Amino acid sequence: MNPQAAMKYRELDIQTQRDFPSNMRTHGFGWLVRAGYITRESGVLPLGERTPKQIHPSIPVIANECETYFPISTGSIEIIHCPACKYAERKELARFKKSPFSQEEPLPLEKVLTPDCGTIESLANFLNIPKEKTAKALMYVRVADNRFVFVVARGDMTLSEAKLKSAVGETRLAMADEIANAGAAAGYASPIGLKDALIIADDLIPQSANLAAGANESGYHFKNTNYGRDYSAEIIADLVQAKAGDACVNCGGALESTAAILLSTPSEFYFENMLLALAETHHDEKGLTFPKSAAPFDVYLMHVPGKEIDTRAKADEICEAFQRAGIRVLFDDRDERAGVKFNDADLIGCPARVTVGERGLKENKVEVKTRKGGESFSVEVGNIIEAIEDLLDNMTP
Ligand SMILES: [Zn+2]
Numbered sequence: 001m002n003p004q005a006a007m008k009y010r011e012l013d014i015q016t017q018r019d020f021p022s023n024m025r026t027h028g029f030g031w032l033v034r035a036g037y038i039t040r041e042s043g044v045l046p047l048g049e050r051t052p053k054q055i056h057p058s059i060p061v062i063a064n065e066c067e068t069y070f071p072i073s074t075g076s077i078e079i080i081h082c083p084a085c086k087y088a089e090r091k092e093l094a095r096f097k098k099s100p101f102s103q104e105e106p107l108p109l110e111k112v113l114t115p116d117c118g119t120i121e122s123l124a125n126f127l128n129i130p131k132e133k134t135a136k137a138l139m140y141v142r143v144a145d146n147r148f149v150f151v152v153a154r155g156d157m158t159l160s161e162a163k164l165k166s167a168v169g170e171t172r173l174a175m176a177d178e179i180a181n182a183g184a185a186a187g188y189a190s191p192i193g194l195k196d197a198l199i200i201a202d203d204l205i206p207q208s209a210n211l212a213a214g215a216n217e218s219g220y221h222f223k224n225t226n227y228g229r230d231y232s233a234e235i236i237a238d239l240v241q242a243k244a245g246d247a248c249v250n251c252g253g254a255l256e257s258t259a260a261i262l263l264s265t266p267s268e269f270y271f272e273n274m275l276l277a278l279a280e281t282h283h284d285e286k287g288l289t290f291p292k293s294a295a296p297f298d299v300y301l302m303h304v305p306g307k308e309i310d311t312r313a314k315a316d317e318i319c320e321a322f323q324r325a326g327i328r329v330l331f332d333d334r335d336e337r338a339g340v341k342f343n344d345a346d347l348i349g350c351p352a353r354v355t356v357g358e359r360g361l362k363e364n365k366v367e368v369k370t371r372k373g374g375e376s377f378s379v380e381v382g383n384i385i386e387a388i389e390d391l392l393d394n395m396t397p
Contacts, residue, residue: 010334016348026074028276028278028281037275047296051290054294061277069262070261070274075258076259081255096249100204106224109222111222114188123221136152149174150189151200153204157240159240167235188216189216192216199234202240206228208227210225244256286346289349296330300348301322301354303315306358312335352371364380368388
């Protein structure tokens with residue numbers, strides 16, 4: 001017998017709410033607050049604490065070997081994933097299949113006057129070329145040894161600082177005097193002719209011919225810079241961010257991007273997020289509809305206060321029988337109207353509700369109702385354990 005199998009509504013100090021909280025960003029959050037699982041500040045309440053701590057198979061998750069995510073528009077992390085092969089990674093670390101812009105023969109380097117072209121957009125517009133045909137420069141200083149770090153990436157790509165960090169270690173943005181000392185010109189910088197710089201290039205750069213890049217002289221750019229001929233890098237690495245529509249690194253399928261919350265890492269489990277994911281995927285217009293293995297209780301047992309019969313005493317007996325049978329039961333022991341209890345039962349979302357009322361008891365029966373399908377039927381009091389066991393056995397976990 002599990003002493004925790006049965007709890008009384010008043011012992012758990014459940015406080016259901018009539019209205020959605022004003023700070024509701026998603027319906028799942030709103031129902032959790034209304035049903036008394038969490039506070040408006042996302043603090044887990046006793047009812048929420050009884051929810052089994054596992055990532056339930058009925059939550060559609062995105063996962064890799066290390067982390068499990070739940071996609072949700074309000075999530076604070078961005079995930080790149082492949083629906084075809086299930087590749088998934090945080091955006092800043094996601095890899096993708098890069099395709100060279102075009103196969104061209106290297107053309108002669110040409111210095112051109114490019115006034116007011118301090119950005120990739122203005123340069124591409126001025127030269128009337130796509131951003132793919134430009135190289136962008138990003139300048140940092142490595143924290144460990146103060147070395148000037150010059151990053152080259154294609155103009156249509158976005159640098160991932162997380163990838164840069166894994167390639168060279170911690171860096172900070174370079175300051176004006178450091179840029180000048182290295183021989184670069186802000187807005188017109190390129191790796192050509194730098195002094196003592198750690199040059200690191202994205203792995204697409206050696207495959208991209210004839211890129212426009214800075215001439216390290218204000219107001220001038222080079223056309224047709226080519227890796228290997230005009231400059232080389234100490235490190236070649238994947239340095240740029242993947243985005244939706246890029247080709248999956250494993251299967252070539254189109255990557256998708258989604259906001260998400262973190263459910264687990266190898267060392268941590270984010271229970272509040274798991275509760276939210278459960279609620280987000282398991283609710284209807286009346287409240288939560290948790291699956292059997294995720295619900296804090298199997299049965300919501302309630303009595304409807306009677307005039308002739310002590311329905312509460314009878315419900316108490318049934319509660320003890322459930323407990324002996326190992327069925328997890330929440331006994332709504334309040335002397336409230338039936339409607340109030342029905343609403344709470346719907347809000348809290350246990351898979352089955354058992355109602356002990358005077359009319360039924362006159363025929364020695366109680367009413368059983370499923371939360372999800374809404375089916376209801378009468379059962380002889382003596383058969384209630386068996387009936388609930390059958391019902392639970394036939395429910396999807
Ligand atoms: Zn894929």
